[in-house]
Amino acid sequence: MLEARLAQGNVLKKVIDSLRDLVNEANFEFTPSGITLQSMDSAHVILVSLLLRADGFDNYRCDRTIPVGINMASLSKIIRAAANDDAITLRADDNGESLNLIFEAPNAGRVSDYELKLMDLDVEQVALPDMSYDVTVRMPSEELQRVCRDLSAVGESVTINATKESINFGVKGELGSGSIAIRSTAPVDKKEGVSISMRQPADVSFSLKFLTQFTKATPLSETVRLEFSNECPMLVEYPIGDMGYIRFYLAPKVDDDDEDKMWSVGGDIRDMIYGLWDTVYDLREICRKLGTRAGNITPSLKKMSPPTAYHTSPTSAALLGHFSLPAVQNEPMKTYAPNSVERIELQKAIKEMQATIFTKNLAQQEVCANHKNMLCTYHQASPELVNEAIDGAMKAKAGWEAMPFHERAAIFLKAADLLSGPYRYKMMAATILGQGKNAWQAEIDAAAELIDFWRFNCAFAAQIYSEQPPKNSPGTWNRVEYRPLEGFVVAISPFNFTAIGGNLSSAPALMGNVVLWKPSSSAILSNYIIHNVLMEAGLPDGVIQFIPGPSASTADALLNHPALAGVHFTGSTDVFKKIWKQVGNNIDKYHSYPRLVGETGGKNFHFIHESADLPNAVYNTIRSAFEYQGQKCSACSRVYVPDSIWPQFRELLQTELGTITQGGAEEFTAFSGPVVNRAAFDKIRSYIEFARDAKDAKIIAGGKYNDSRGYFIEPTVIETTNVEFKTMKEEIFGPVLTLHIAATGSTYALTGSIFAKDRNIISHASEVLRHAAGNFYINDKSTGAVVGQQPFGGARQSGTNDKAGSALNLYRWVSPRSIKESFVPLTHWSYPSNQ
Ligand SMILES: NC(=O)c1ccc[n+]([C@@H]2O[C@H](COP(=O)([O-])OP(=O)(O)OC[C@H]3O[C@@H](n4cnc5c(N)ncnc54)[C@H](O)[C@@H]3O)[C@@H](O)[C@H]2O)c1
Numbered sequence: 032m033l034e035a036r037l038a039q040g041n042v043l044k045k046v047i048d049s050l051r052d053l054v055n056e057a058n059f060e061f062t063p064s065g066i067t068l069q070s071m072d073s074a075h076v077i078l079v080s081l082l083l084r085a086d087g088f089d090n091y092r093c094d095r096t097i098p099v100g101i102n103m104a105s106l107s108k109i110i111r112a113a114a115n116d117d118a119i120t121l122r123a124d125d126n127g128e129s130l131n132l133i134f135e136a137p138n139a140g141r142v143s144d145y146e147l148k149l150m151d152l153d154v155e156q157v158a159l160p161d162m163s164y165d166v167t168v169r170m171p172s173e174e175l176q177r178v179c180r181d182l183s184a185v186g187e188s189v190t191i192n193a194t195k196e197s198i199n200f201g202v203k204g205e206l207g208s209g210s211i212a213i214r215s216t217a218p219v220d221k222k223e224g225v226s227i228s229m230r231q232p233a234d235v236s237f238s239l240k241f242l243t244q245f246t247k248a249t250p251l252s253e254t255v256r257l258e259f260s261n262e263c264p265m266l267v268e269y270p271i272g273d274m275g276y277i278r279f280y281l282a283p284k285v286d287d288d289d290e291d292k293m294w295s296v297g298g299d300i301r302d303m304i305y306g307l308w309d310t311v312y313d314l315r316e317i318c319r320k321l322g323t324r325a326g327n328i329t330p331s332l333k334k335m336s337p338p339t340a341y342h343t344s345p346t347s348a349a350l351l352g353h354f355s356l357p358a359v360q361n362e363p364m365k366t367y368a369p370n371s372v373e374r375i376e377l378q379k380a381i382k383e384m385q386a387t388i389f390t391k392n393l394a395q396q397e398v399c400a401n402h403k404n405m406l407c408t409y410h411q412a413s414p415e416l417v418n419e420a421i422d423g424a425m426k427a428k429a430g431w432e433a434m435p436f437h438e439r440a441a442i443f444l445k446a447a448d449l450l451s452g453p454y455r456y457k458m459m460a461a462t463i464l465g466q467g468k469n470a471w472q473a474e475i476d477a478a479a480e481l482i483d484f485w486r487f488n489c490a491f492a493a494q495i496y497s498e499q500p501p502k503n504s505p506g507t508w509n510r511v512e513y514r515p516l517e518g519f520v521v522a523i524s525p526f527n528f529t530a531i532g533g534n535l536s537s538a539p540a541l542m543g544n545v546v547l548w549k550p551s552s553s554a555i556l557s558n559y560i561i562h563n564v565l566m567e568a569g570l571p572d573g574v575i576q577f578i579p580g581p582s583a584s585t586a587d588a589l590l591n592h593p594a595l596a597g598v599h600f601t602g603s604t605d606v607f608k609k610i611w612k613q614v615g616n617n618i619d620k621y622h623s624y625p626r627l628v629g630e631t632g633g634k635n636f637h638f639i640h641e642s643a644d645l646p647n648a649v650y651n652t653i654r655s656a657f658e659y660q661g662q663k664c665s666a667c668s669r670v671y672v673p674d675s676i677w678p679q680f681r682e683l684l685q686t687e688l689g690t691i692t693q694g695g696a697e698e699f700t701a702f703s704g705p706v707v708n709r710a711a712f713d714k715i716r717s718y719i720e721f722a723r724d725a726k727d728a729k730i731i732a733g734g735k736y737n738d739s740r741g742y743f744i745e746p747t748v749i750e751t752t753n754v755e756f757k758t759m760k761e762e763i764f765g766p767v768l769t770l771h772i773a774a775t776g777s778t779y780a781l782t783g784s785i786f787a788k789d790r791n792i793i794s795h796a797s798e799v800l801r802h803a804a805g806n807f808y809i810n811d812k813s814t815g816a817v818v819g820q821q822p823f824g825g826a827r828q829s830g831t832n833d834k835a836g837s838a839l840n841l842y843r844w845v846s847p848r849s850i851k852e853s854f855v856p857l858t859h860w861s862y863p864s865n866q
């Protein structure tokens with residue numbers, strides 16, 4: 032139910048008058064806090080936004096949001112019947128079928144009652160970014176009206192620029208040209224006169240027709256505010272007393288020669304606004320690239336509505352029950368067999384992504400199976416922007432920390448369901464195209480594992496929160512509270528698992544931390560989709576800040592900040608060591624000791640005993656070494672085969688490798704695909720060439736590569752007689768396997784497998800290899816850990832072994848507080864022994 036009364040009904044008349052020619056049909060929203068309207072013209076050149084606050088009405092009551100679809104011409108006809116000094120009352124029922132307009136003469140001698148039929152409109156709403164512009168001008172609204180009227184006589188478009196002294200309007204047309212300069216007469220903080228504030232110059236060009244139409248709002252306000260930056264929609268705002276405003280946004284004129292320019296999208300204001308959102312994290316960076324200045328959209332940070340006020344309202348933080356989470360199960364995996372529904376849906380998603388995402392310019396993430404195509408354009412954060420993102424996260428911290436656990440968990444459980452359902456194929460398509468996985472590998476990673484991370488982590492977190500001291504002395508109550516860390520957590524993720532990006536960022540967030548997430552430049556699109564899914568699931572703005580950027584400078588900005596409380600890293604050993612050293616060097620700067628969690632490289636082994644089931648050992652070795660082109664940290668890259676079974680092992684391996692198919696995203700039957708990028712291709716190739724030239728090694732399978740279309744490298748097997756051979760020790764991270772007949776130790780200790788039937792051997796190997804692998808397999812391949820089944824992580828140079836997908840990992844993101852409460856007051860300070 033809405034009832035809104037305005038004694039000065041004339042204001043409403045003027046509002047409708049100013050909108051009449053610009054808006055045909057629109058949804059007004061009547062909300063408890065006021066009336067709003069947003070409308071865009073059909074050509075998407077202008078956007079109108081109206082706000083009338085509830086407290087500006089003499090009487091206002093609205094219990095819930097009611098969208099009211101109105102034909103403006105009809106409304107305008109009715110409202111014209113109100114005299115200028117009439118009071119106007121608007122009344123609408125919840126059913127939204129009609130709107131009553133009641134006009135009362137001042138002495139109540141006349142009361143007119145009209146009923147306007149409402150429409151059911153499906154109108155697109157655009158979320159408007161809160162940006163600040165390079166130039167802000169406040170001037171008398173009549174002056175702007177005059178400028179538009181005068182210049183319209185000469186031409187159709189107006190150029191506007193400003194100096195500190197004046198704002199200048201110029202026009203050119205068939206009959207000649209003209210210009211008007213309006214001088215600055217007042218300081219910026221004064222309401223009268225003309226004031227100009229300028230961060231940097233801007234020179235913009237707009238349609239005069241629309242600008243002139245905007246000036247129909249002149250009777251509403253003595254002043255008007257113009258805000259503009261190059262290549263951005265201009266804002267023209269007429270305040271409506273203290274009650275609200277009418278804002279007009281106008282797309283700049285498009286220069287036809289300029290089609291390749293990022294924002295010259297046919298002058299479409301909707302696309303521009305979406306563009307602003309898309310780039311909200313790094314707008315200034317793009318602008319710098321474009322040689323333009325779009326002012327400082329304060330990145331994601333402004334996008335943040337004020338943090339949800341859990342911390343300000345004691346009742347909203349009340350937890351009035353111990354909620355059991357829904358039981359969690361591993362995500363059932365789909366098979367992608369020929370003609371299955373999932374195969375058809377995934378093929379469709381891959382096609383759609385290829386059709387809509389490839390761009391011809393500013394490309395950064397390639398399609399690795401066809402590197403001429405770019406998967407997405409993305410923009411990199413500058414160090415200043417990273418600092419703003421940190422500030423934004425820190426602003427969101429209090430509200431997030433205070434949100435009860437079951438509310439936080441609900442967000443991640445919902446994200447899991449969104450990914451299991453509507454986002455599954457889109458996420459997989461981005462992983463397939465951008466990171467070079469085939470359907471099954473993408474299913475394992477981008478669907479199942481990430482869903483499992485989100486669901487199981489909620490269950491692990493619930494288990495942690497329920498762990499309480501087992502004992503209480505008489506008259507006391509002991510409790511433990513699992514506080515998030517003081518400061519922010521940095522997540523730095525690798526290219527090779529979409530799920531890892533999602534877990535690195537969301538595990539600390541689930542425990543109440545705010546997170547700055549720097550994704551890998553080779554996994555941008557899939558990781559961006561993860562962020563979108565989390566936002567759609569209800570993650571409050573600012574809690575996880577997604578900040579793609581150049582590795583070193585972004586990491587520097589993050590790691591040098593005094594509020595750094597933790598690093599959740601997965602990637603290569605060298606990079607993690609660098610991070611560790613950097614944190615060590617900065618130790619005096621930080622407010623606390625940052626937690627360092629890093630899962631890093633591996634040199635994973637298959638140990639084949641002569642009692643092994645040979646085909647099982649060979650097939651598992653092929654899967655582990657060559658699925659996803661050996662680009663799993665767990666991939667087998669060295670195999671020990673005793674002399675006695677070597678000929679049979681070798682023969683079967685070579686025969687099977689001869690049947691392996693290789694291809695790109697759409698080739699569902701291909702077992703093997705491309706490696707991720709040029710750097711990986713070159714690195715792997717150099718190892719193959721090293722082996723080809725070596726005296727103590729020979730290539731016994733594969734060894735060819737081709738980067739003419741995508742980064743393809745054949746599954747390659749090197750046999751060596753040197754147990755210390757380079758490819759036996761260094762992580763190659765590609766489809767290259769080295770075989771030797773004797774085992775040796777390694778600085779890495781991530782995964783490893785023993786293949787044997789002899790139980791004594793299995794038992795003995797498990798014993799002696801205890802520290803050789805954080806994930807140890809018996810008669811199974813060294814890859815493919817499943818969340819909730821085999822917590823994952825390695826030791827030695829392979830990482831801190833904090834076991835992703837387990838409670839062990841989540842413990843790293845909390846700082847427990849022990850609380851003891853005494854119920855019985857002391858009656859004296861002395862102890863009995865003092866008597
Ligand atoms: N142990 C595990 O659980 C696990 C899982 C997946 C991948 N990995 C390892 O990751 C590596 C492959 O992934 P990758 O190529 O993306 O790794 P990488 O080390 O090149 O990059 C990982 C992340 O670190 C960032 N980075 C690069 N240089 C940096 C610097 N100087 N400071 C801070 N950050 C920097 C990258 O931009 C990326 O986001 C392999 O070594 C693999 O074994 C390990």
Ligand SMILES: N[C@@H](CCC=O)C(=O)O
Nearest residue numbers: 663664665814815816823
């Ligand atoms: N957890 C994955 C590896 C992740 C690293 O790339 C596996 O067990 O294969």
